Amino acid sequence: MSAPWFDVAIVGGGIAGVGAAAGAIDSHSIVVLEQENELAHHTTSRSAAVYIENEGGPVFHRLSTASRPFWDAHPGSETPLITPLGVLKVGDESMADAFMAEVDEASRVTPSIRFVRDEALLAICPALNLDIVRVGMHEPTGGAIDVMGTHQLFLRTARAGGADIWRNARLNAATRVGEHWEIETEAGPVHAATIVNAAGAWGDVVAERCGVVPVGLNPLRRTAFTTTISDDPAGWPLVYSGIDEYECYFKPEAGNQLLGSLSDEQLSEPCDARPEEIDIALAIDRINTISHVGVRSVNTTWAGLRTFAPDRNPVLGWDDMSAGFMWLVGQGGCGIVTSPIASEIVGTRLRGEPLPERVTDLGLTTETLAPRR
Ligand SMILES: Cc1cc2nc3c(=O)[nH]c(=O)nc-3n(C[C@H](O)[C@H](O)[C@H](O)COP(=O)(O)OP(=O)(O)OC[C@H]3O[C@@H](n4cnc5c(N)ncnc54)[C@H](O)[C@@H]3O)c2cc1C
Structure with a gap:
């Protein structure tokens, strides 16, 4: 043939x-x-399905911005492919200057990004623990992607x-x-x-x-899970922590659920990636430290490979x-x-x-x- x-x-x-x-x-x-x-x-x-513009450095930031017209107009799809979801990167007091400098730079491409601190953080996500989290970068125009x-x-x-x-x-x-x-x-x-x-x-x-x-x-493994919490997280943003010892993120999902992750980056061979229990346990511990959400158990777990050039x-x-x-x-x-x-x-x-x-x-x-x- x-x-x-x-x-x-x-x-x-x-x-x-x-x-x-x-x-x-x-x-x-x-x-x-x-x-x-x-x-x-x-x-x-296996992704977290989030639209963040200021993510991955200036080149990715610009490619994300250039993709925005598609997400807004979703040509060829009768229903929207993105629903509004704010994005809040949080840090401790020592990160204030770095966050302000990043906001200054990033807001040239995405003008809605702004610096927030202290009680203003709670207006965006009331579950945050202000004993640890003191500053943030808020991107209100993020989204959850279908x-x-x-x-x-x-x-x-x-x-x-x-x-x-x-x-x-x-x-x-x-x-x-x-x-x-x-x-x-x-x-x-x-x-x-x-x-x-x-x-x-x-x-x-x-x-x-x-x-x-x-x-x-470099394929880097990242682990994620869903959990059911007692609070209703509707209206919360995706929160991701840039604090070295508490790197993690959580994102509201339907039905009182949260998606959580350690933000891990474990070098891997190309493979059908599987989650490690230790990465789930660490993620829960960190989320419970930077917030008051009180994660206790998980519903589902998974892992995927995020692949980077040098x-x-x-x-x-x-x-x-x-x-x-x-x-x-x-x-x-x-x-x-x-x-x-x-x-x-x-x-x-x-x-x-x-x-x-x-x-x-x-x-x-x-x-x-x-x-x-
Ligand atoms: C936990 C997690 C959270 C994430 N969150 C986000 C997010 O919020 N927003 C975002 O934009 N991105 C996110 N990502 C990243 C995003 O998922 C990836 O960048 C994207 O899916 C890459 O798509 P791809 O098509 O390149 O890779 P893949 O989906 O892996 O597709 C590659 C395909 O190639 C096939 N293939 C490989 N070798 C061969 C071969 N020899 N012959 C034929 N087929 C082959 C594979 O089987 C595979 O299906 C996340 C990733 C993870 C793991």
Whole structure:
């Protein structure tokens, strides 16, 4: 049987992969290769689902801001994909100067961000323990994202344009032959002019299987859980603590539930990540220290891999050492928030167009995102 031909083979059926397919389907024939039996099985289905603009450093901050029009207008979706949720980063007294400096910088991109302290913190989240928490950075315009709704929207768009979606189709090897790739997958061979590597924690593994030099990705495990508390947290923001010995976060969920996490970053092999009991116990202890929520037991636990490049900035663009190979990895803790603009950028780069203006207006260039920067 001869191998089918596509313009682009996208490796990975998480939010990055299906987003890339949606962004390029108007101009390219596409196959998405996913190693699992279901799409979004790994990091995409394990996130905290929060829209924070000032997160992950200046590059991610700007990509999140550039994604905002999509979240506000949700083109192609009849229902909103984001609901309002404030975000409050908290610290102790020693962090006041650093927070004020960060607010000064971050509010140039997101003007609503402001510095708060003492009793004003309780007006935002009455459960905080002011014996520990004294200052905060409040981003009132954050949101809770419908992650699977967004994934489905990208998938529908790609499928409507004719994309093929292959499950149980792990890319095992790929060889560049002239102007195209000959790809071996668990579901059979396929040929494509371009490979887009959206394999998340496996990004470097996929590169090596294609004979491409890895970029040095670090998959870092993060653990999360849900719990039921006695207070009704409706109206609270996501609270995340930047205090070294009490790093953690909690987020209100429906039905008196909280989502909690230690904010852990444990280096891991690419794998189906599992939660460690110690990380759950530590998270509960810290949340109970910085607040009065009184977490006692957990309902569900899980873990996922947040994958970072060595400089913790996203890797998005053509590999200038390997013809026909594009990277879309290293999204760290911002891969859901930034998926709309990443989808658009992949489309423009595949078509040889410049970056969207609202990206360059914020000072980002192809070089900022380049794999070999
Ligand atoms: C606890 C936690 C909280 C988070 N909170 C947030 C948040 O609030 N906001 C936010 O924006 N982000 C958050 N993130 C990060 C976000 O989830 C990720 O950035 C995002 O999901 C990455 O998507 P992806 O498609 O790149 O990766 P994945 O969803 O992991 O997709 C990669 C896919 O590639 C497939 N694959 C790998 N190798 C191969 C191969 N050889 N052949 C075929 N397929 C292959 C995998 O099976 C996988 O399905 C959080 C993450 C965690 C773990």
